[in-house]
Amino acid sequence: MYPLYSALLGLFLLVTLPYWLLQMMRHGKYRAGLRQRLGGVPSSLAAHQEKRTIWVHAVSVGEVVASSAVVEALQREFPSHRVVVSTTTDTGQKLAAHRFGEENVFHFPLDFAFAIRPYLAALCPELVVVAETEFWPNFLRLAKRSGARIAVINCRISDRSLAGYKRFRFWLPKVLDNVDLFLAQTDEDRRRLIEIGAPESRISVSGNLKFDVAPPTAPPIVASLSQSLSQSGAEPVLVCGSTLEDEEGSLLSAFSNILANHPKAMMILAPRHPERFAEVAELVEKLGFRLWRRSLWSGESLAGGVFLVDSIGELAALYSLATVAFVGGSLVPRGGHNILEPALYGVPVVIGNHYENFRDIVNYFRERNAVRVVGVAELPLVFMELIENREWQETLGRNALAALESQRGATAKTVDALVQLMDKGSA
Numbered sequence: 001m002y003p004l005y006s007a008l009l010g011l012f013l014l015v016t017l018p019y020w021l022l023q024m025m026r027h028g029k030y031r032a033g034l035r036q037r038l039g040g041v042p043s044s045l046a047a048h049q050e051k052r053t054i055w056v057h058a059v060s061v062g063e064v065v066a067s068s069a070v071v072e073a074l075q076r077e078f079p080s081h082r083v084v085v086s087t088t089t090d091t092g093q094k095l096a097a098h099r100f101g102e103e104n105v106f107h108f109p110l111d112f113a114f115a116i117r118p119y120l121a122a123l124c125p126e127l128v129v130v131a132e133t134e135f136w137p138n139f140l141r142l143a144k145r146s147g148a149r150i151a152v153i154n155c156r157i158s159d160r161s162l163a164g165y166k167r168f169r170f171w172l173p174k175v176l177d178n179v180d181l182f183l184a185q186t187d188e189d190r191r192r193l194i195e196i197g198a199p200e201s202r203i204s205v206s207g208n209l210k211f212d213v214a215p216p217t218a219p220p221i222v223a224s225l226s227q228s229l230s231q232s233g234a235e236p237v238l239v240c241g242s243t244l245e246d247e248e249g250s251l252l253s254a255f256s257n258i259l260a261n262h263p264k265a266m267m268i269l270a271p272r273h274p275e276r277f278a279e280v281a282e283l284v285e286k287l288g289f290r291l292w293r294r295s296l297w298s299g300e301s302l303a304g305g306v307f308l309v310d311s312i313g314e315l316a317a318l319y320s321l322a323t324v325a326f327v328g329g330s331l332v333p334r335g336g337h338n339i340l341e342p343a344l345y346g347v348p349v350v351i352g353n354h355y356e357n358f359r360d361i362v363n364y365f366r367e368r369n370a371v372r373v374v375g376v377a378e379l380p381l382v383f384m385e386l387i388e389n390r391e392w393q394e395t396l397g398r399n400a401l402a403a404l405e406s407q408r409g410a411t412a413k414t415v416d417a418l419v420q421l422m423d424k425g426s427a
Helices: 002-015 017-027 061-077 090-100 113-123 137-145 159-166 172-176 187-196 220-232 248-261 274-286 315-321 356-367 379-388 390-405 410-426
Strands: 052-057 081-087 105-107 125-131 149-155 181-184 203-205 237-243 266-271 290-293 305-308 324-327 349-352 372-374
Touching (some): 002 017, 052 061, 052 113, 061 090, 061 125, 061 149, 081 090, 090 105, 113 137, 125 410, 137 149, 137 172, 149 410, 159 187, 159 356, 172 187, 181 187, 181 410, 187 203, 220 315, 237 248, 237 315, 248 379, 266 274, 274 290, 274 305, 356 390, 379 390
Parallel strands (some): 052 081, 081 105, 125 149, 149 181, 181 203, 237 266, 237 324, 266 305, 290 305, 324 349, 349 372
């Protein structure tokens, strides 16, 4: 099956090549790290071959943030080892390089033997840690064959992923048999892992690493904005993060209603994907709002307008400025994004009703009156009610922080399990 899989993957990439080339030309996507994705090991990785290695793979920003504490703990637990981190997306790469050092970070290779083998030869990893559900067949097989122990941590099987995995139930158990340890987020994720063919004896429930994330170190822009808001009297502040196409229009419409009653209100708007920054800026201006781009802002008053966050890695800290926070990817059927970032600051959180990718977290929060789930039509009314009802605003924010605090502890469980796995490997 592996040769057939490789052939089909190659055919898929060949057929879709025009799309990838278009994305490279229009948005610069996938161009960075292309050599690394094709098996070109950066010299910074090959420079320390005398050290034993732990390889952590975190797909994008969310996985980098969630696994950061695990990476740091592994560095403490195994000081004689080098911990390196791979990512798939450019945004994840930038954040990982900032947190762990550029010399320890690289782009994950395409799932072909010719691209994977150079990394395994250069790193000789004793332990491979995969965040969430990156079940790349060739990578898992070759990493296992190289002698590495393999763990999948913070494992979550979404509704959409489950349906896809079931289609390959005839082969998936063989792929998953390469994994020595699965650490599931919930009992439901454990059940789903068993359903798609993971060995039951290798699965444990360790909780969700995202609950353990600490508030990020605030970048300078947070203090600058805070000072500007205070001096100009700009309030309330609506922070809309990780927004996707077809969401900004509805959010801006709701913001216009807020401005009618609160002319000094401001919106901090952070699109999910960098290639859409210019498009969203054009939309804001087209709808008649005053616009400031984070990259061009020089301290002007922000009262009554929209502050567009056209930068990477600053959104999480910007939630601290919110009167009300909205987390995107949820007004459209894209599965939602992480609501824990605003919850860290005790901020009331509003999302749309498409949150399948964060089903367990959102449902846990809903049971504790710690998040407000709305449809597009309800959005303006809910924003206004939260802004004007201080008691409800404070209750929702306080409940969100309490719900988050009650679920901490996944990092310690994960690290303990990985240490035990390394000890077994040594034995």
